[in-house]
Amino acid sequence: MIRLTLVQFRLQAIIVAGILVLAAILFAISGQHLYHLYNTTVAACPAGSDCSAAKDAFLNNHVILRQLLGLLLLLAPALLGIFWGAPLVAREYESGTFRLAWTQSISRGRWLLTRVALLGLASVIVAAALSLLFTWWSGPFVRITADRFNPGNFDERGVVAIGYALFAFALGLTFGVVIRRTLPAMALTLASFLAVRLAFTFLLRPHLMAPHQASMPLQSGEGLGFSPSASGITFSLGTPNIDNAWAISSKVVDSAGHTASNSALHAFMVNACPAIVSAVGSGQSTQGVNHAPADPTVFHDCILKLAQNYHLVVSYQPASRYWTFQWTEMGIYAGLSLLLAGFCYWWVRRRIA
Amino acid sequence: MIQLTWLQFRLQWLVAMLALAAVAVVVGLTGVHLAHLYGTNVAPCLVQLQANGNVGSCGTTLTSFIHSQALLQNVLRDALLAAPALLGIFWGAPLVAQELERGTFRLVWTQSVSRRHWLAIKLSVVGLACAAVVGLLSLMITWWFNPIDRVNANVIYWQGPINLNLNRFDPSVFDLRGIVPVGYALFAFALGVTAGLLVPRILPAMAITLPLFISGRFAVTWIRPHLIAPVRQSLPLVWGPGAGIAQGGTGTGFFVIAPTPKLPNAWIYSNVVVDQAGHAPTSQFLQSTCPALTVDLAGPAGNVGGGSVSTAAPGPGGPGEQQVHACASAIAARFHQVVTYQPADRYWAFQGLETAIFIALALLLVWFCFWWIRHRMA
Numbered sequence: 001m002i003r004l005t006l007v008q009f010r011l012q013a014i015i016v017a018g019i020l021v022l023a024a025i026l027f028a029i030s031g032q033h034l035y036h037l038y039n040t041t042v043a044a045c046p047a048g049s050d051c052s053a054a055k056d057a058f059l060n061n062h063v064i065l066r067q068l069l070g071l072l073l074l075l076a077p078a079l080l081g082i083f084w085g086a087p088l089v090a091r092e093y094e095s096g097t098f099r100l101a102w103t104q105s106i107s108r109g110r111w112l113l114t115r116v117a118l119l120g121l122a123s124v125i126v127a128a129a130l131s132l133l134f135t136w137w138s139g140p141f142v143r144i145t146a147d148r149f150n151p152g153n154f155d156e157r158g159v160v161a162i163g164y165a166l167f168a169f170a171l172g173l174t175f176g177v178v179i180r181r182t183l184p185a186m187a188l189t190l191a192s193f194l195a196v197r198l199a200f201t202f203l204l205r206p207h208l209m210a211p212h213q214a215s216m217p218l219q220s221g222e223g224l225g226f227s228p229s230a231s232g233i234t235f236s237l238g239t240p241n242i243d244n245a246w247a248i249s250s251k252v253v254d255s256a257g258h259t260a261s262n263s264a265l266h267a268f269m270v271n272a273c274p275a276i277v278s279a280v281g282s283g284q285s286t287q288g289v290n291h292a293p294a295d296p297t298v299f300h301d302c303i304l305k306l307a308q309n310y311h312l313v314v315s316y317q318p319a320s321r322y323w324t325f326q327w328t329e330m331g332i333y334a335g336l337s338l339l340l341a342g343f344c345y346w347w348v349r350r351r352i353a
Numbered sequence: 354m355i356q357l358t359w360l361q362f363r364l365q366w367l368v369a370m371l372a373l374a375a376v377a378v379v380v381g382l383t384g385v386h387l388a389h390l391y392g393t394n395v396a397p398c399l400v401q402l403q404a405n406g407n408v409g410s411c412g413t414t415l416t417s418f419i420h421s422q423a424l425l426q427n428v429l430r431d432a433l434l435a436a437p438a439l440l441g442i443f444w445g446a447p448l449v450a451q452e453l454e455r456g457t458f459r460l461v462w463t464q465s466v467s468r469r470h471w472l473a474i475k476l477s478v479v480g481l482a483c484a485a486v487v488g489l490l491s492l493m494i495t496w497w498f499n500p501i502d503r504v505n506a507n508v509i510y511w512q513g514p515i516n517l518n519l520n521r522f523d524p525s526v527f528d529l530r531g532i533v534p535v536g537y538a539l540f541a542f543a544l545g546v547t548a549g550l551l552v553p554r555i556l557p558a559m560a561i562t563l564p565l566f567i568s569g570r571f572a573v574t575w576i577r578p579h580l581i582a583p584v585r586q587s588l589p590l591v592w593g594p595g596a597g598i599a600q601g602g603t604g605t606g607f608f609v610i611a612p613t614p615k616l617p618n619a620w621i622y623s624n625v626v627v628d629q630a631g632h633a634p635t636s637q638f639l640q641s642t643c644p645a646l647t648v649d650l651a652g653p654a655g656n657v658g659g660g661s662v663s664t665a666a667p668g669p670g671g672p673g674e675q676q677v678h679a680c681a682s683a684i685a686a687r688f689h690q691v692v693t694y695q696p697a698d699r700y701w702a703f704q705g706l707e708t709a710i711f712i713a714l715a716l717l718l719v720w721f722c723f724w725w726i727r728h729r730m731a
Contacts, residue, residue, distance in 0.1 A: 053599070064524070068571075083560055091556075182555070187368075187443055202424055 001106050001114045012084070013122065020129055023072070030062060031137040037061065038140035055144045066141070073134050073156040077164035078193050080123045085172020086185040088115060089348065093180040109349045116341055120169055127165030131157065148322050149246035151201050158326040163333030168193045170337035170344075177344045200329070208328055211248050211315040216240055218252070218307040240312065244319035253313045260310055268309065273302035354466050358478045365444060369486050376432065377493060383422055384497040390418065391500035399507050419504055426501075429494050433529045436490055437537040438566050440483045445545020446558040448475055449722075453553035472726055476719060480542055487538035495530045502526065506618040521700055522620035524574055531704045536711030541566045543718035550722055573710060580706050581699060583622050588614070588690045590626060592681035598639060607639040611690050618697035626688050634688055643680035 042058050045051035089112070092098035102108040135157040142153055154160070171193055175185035220240040240247060252260045269277050275298050317325070395418050402415075449472070452458040462468040506520055521527060528534075544565055549558040596612035609626045627633055695703070 064574075067525070079563075083556065087556055183443065183447060186559075190439075198424075198428070 001110065002118065005115050005118050009118065009122075016122075016126060020126065023130065024133060026065075027069075027133040027137045030065060034061065034137070034140050038143075042140070042144060059141065059144060066138070069134055069137065070152065070156055073130055073161060076130055077123075077127060077161065077168040078190055080126060080165050081168025081170075081172035081189045081193055082186045084119050084123060085169040086176045086189045087182050088119065088173050088176055089344070090176030090180055090182040090185045094182055109345060112345060112348050116173065116344070120166060120337075120341075123165045123169045124162055127161045128159075131159070131161035146243040148244045148319070149317065149325070154325070155197075155201065158323075159330045160326055160333070163330035163337075164197065166337040167196070167333040167340075170340035171196075173344050174340045177347050200332075205325070205329065206246075206248060208325060209317065209321060211317055214314050214316065215253075216250075216312045216314055218310055218312055219303060220312065240314055242314075242316060242319070244322070246317040248315050248317065250312050250314040252310050254310055265310075268306070269302070272305040273298070276302050354471065354474045355478065358474050362479060362482070366482060369482070373486060373489055376429075376490065379425070380429070380493045380497045383425060384493075387421065387497065387500050390421070391503070394418070395500065395504060399504065402507055415504055419501055421501075426498075429497065430525070430529055433487075433490055433494050433534055436487050437483075437534060437541040438563060440486065440538055441541025441545035441562050441566055442559045444479055444483060445542040446549045446562050447555050448479060448546050448549055449726075450549030450553055450555045450558045453549075454555055468726055468730075469723060472723065476546065476722075480539060480715075483538045483542045484535050488532075488535045491529070491531065491534040498526075498530065502530075520618050520620070521697070522618075522695065522703070527703070528570075528574070531701075532708045533704055533711070536708035536715075537566075537570065539715040540569060540711040540718075543715035543722075544569070547718045547722055550725055569711075569714070573707060577703065577707065578620075578622065580703060581695065583693050583695050586692045586694070588692065590681075590685040590688055590690050592677070592685070596681070598643060598680070607636045609634055609639065609684060609688070611692075614690075614692045614694070616692070616694060616697070618700070620695040622693040622695070624690070624692050624694075626684070626690055628688050634684060639684075642683045643676070 038058060041054045042051060045054050089098075092101055101111060104111075138153070138157065142148055142157070145153075147153060148157075155164075168189065172185065172189040175188045175192075176182065179185045179188070240250065252265065254260050254264070266277075394414050398414050449458075452461055461471060502521060505526075521530070528537075541562070545558065545562040548561045548565070549555070552558045552561060591612065593612040597610045598607055599610050611624045611626045614621065614624060625633060
């Protein structure tokens with residue numbers, strides 16, 4: 001049975017292995033160059049000096065290749081699900097060969113198990129190889145941007161890609177078993193895989209673990225400014241950048257630990273920074289929303305006064321949780337895949353008699 | 354015949370229309386909000402940016418506007434990027450391959466309708482549907498991105514934390530706006546049909562279509578800069594935003610970074626400082642003309658380290674404004690700026706040319722399909 005599966009699967013395996021070898025060569029050549037460049041420019045920039053120009057220049061390398069490889073990483077699991085998962089059983093139904101295949105000395109349960117195990121393993125190997133190559137290749141870029149939790153990096157590096165590949169494969173298998181027609185199964189696999197991936201990344205992932213809370217000075221928020229609103233002058237701030245951590249949200253808190261309301265901030269500012277209140281309130285200085293007054297020292301003084309009474313509370317996932325998140329997400333996808341595979345086994349054995 | 358094609362194609366068309374309707378709802382709801390935000394907050398900032406040459410305090414407004422709806426921006430981009438490939442794979446490849454694989458071609462091609470007629474009807478109905486689906490999608494996405502694109506086009510005026518510079522000619526913008534996606538879709542569809550005819554099995558035909566389509570797209574992205582000869586413009590060297598002196602990798606010496614030309618939405622190929630003979634200023638020249646700046650760059654107190662690149666601009670701890678001016682006028686006496694670029698008003702010429710190239714490729718493939726079905730499959 002294993003031999004039959006291998007024989008039927010031979011051509012596809014050779015093609016995919018060829019693509020992997022080509023990708024590995026591409027990765028190795030350009031990656032070597034990237035690491036050399038990184039070591040001679042960014043890494044050579046002495047600590048304490050402003051290295052942003054060197055970093056910016058480095059980030060402009062291989063822009064198209066980076067997009068292309070990222071796309072390959074993103075697509076690979078979906079393609080495995082579409083081309084290996086969906087047709088696995090659906091093709092047999094569609095071409096009628098299941099009548100022959102399932103009336104041999106081997107039970108249909110074992111037939112399914114062997115095929116799923118072999119192709120599932122192959123999917124894992126492909127995804128792991130690609131992910132390993134890309135993790136190494138994109139290392140210098142991520143060292144500069146320091147945003148490992150950014151979905152564009154998190155999803156394409158580390159171990160999660162293995163979970164995605166398994167899940168896409170199991171999803172394809174399930175649609176093929178239930179629908180019994182290849183093309184609709186392939187289309188549904190693609191659509192539902194993308195939907196699950198998006199929903200997981202943006203809705204579920206932030207809630208996998210309770211975030212840490214940290215108090216930080218007001219000035220650490222990016223893009224500090226003031227803006228007019230219905231209830232007076234509000235404070236606009238971004239989330240502070242903590243290297244490689246995932247900043248989820250931030251709020252302004254007073255010294256007693258209570259969230260500062262817009263009206264409280266407004267009242268405070270009327271006393272502490274009258275110049276800003278009048279400038280922002282009348283919309284003189286600029287017509288934009290977030291603005292500092294023309295004189296930067298006034299702005300600075302105001303921020304300093306505010307910072308004595310208020311600070312930021314940032315909720316974030318610390319950088320040290322990166323691998324916990326990676327393995328958890330991978331585990332969830334692998335678990336879902338096992339559930340789907342179990343369902344297919346049951347369906348093929350019991351339901352289709 | 355048209356009726357039969359429609360009957361067979363009905364369900365796929367319905368699925369595509371449902372997907373388009375879903376996109377339309379999302380794009381409509383969020384797009385109106387985006388356009389409103391642009392009118393109230395962003396447009397005044399852009400006016401200020403163009404008038405003063407600096408962004409003033411609008412930085413946060415512009416940055417957060419460009420990054421608003423980040424998830425949706427990505428989803429829409431990916432959707433339009435993938436749509437032509439998906440149509441080629443799911444509508445193109447099985448079109449003929451399905452009949453050949455199942456053997457139904459024996460019935461279909463022996464009816465009163467000739468096989469060429471059959472192919473012509475199938476190709477035009479499904480092909481037009483491809484063009485319509487991707488055309489509508491591109492229309493919605495072009496509209497949705499319009500405010501963001503306009504901000505990106507003006508970022509060139511601003512030396513600030515926005516380092517995107519995604520003008521309309523950037524591949525990640527150009528490829529996903531206007532009419533080019535329709536050309537891509539027709540090409541992908543024709544490619545799928547051809548693959549299905551030559552490899553008369555559905556799955557291999559689908560699998561081949563994808564890499565072929567991606568290679569075709571990339572090949573034309575490489576050809577694109579050469580479609581129209583660029584404009585070469587010589588300007589007197591005026592020290593402005595973006596200009597500076599920098600030191601390249603260890604040992605390569607100093608060089609001049611030309612000021613950013615004020616050509617919003619133009620596609621800039623190169624922007625250099627050269628003398629009459631076309632040579633860039635040498636490192637020795639810069640060191641003797643601007644000793645203060647170069648010493649500052651090379652020294653440990655400068656804002657530049659061993660092999661990194663940095664610009665020399667007046668600032669606290671850096672060279673004084675006077676020194677920079679003296680240096681700049683000394684360089685400007687012997688050197689001028691040369692910009693090679695595609696003007697912004699050639700945007701639609703490039704869109705039209707690229708669409709025409711892909712439609713021509715599609716027609717070539719269609720012609721080959723007819724030839725093959727007539728002479729090779731008797």
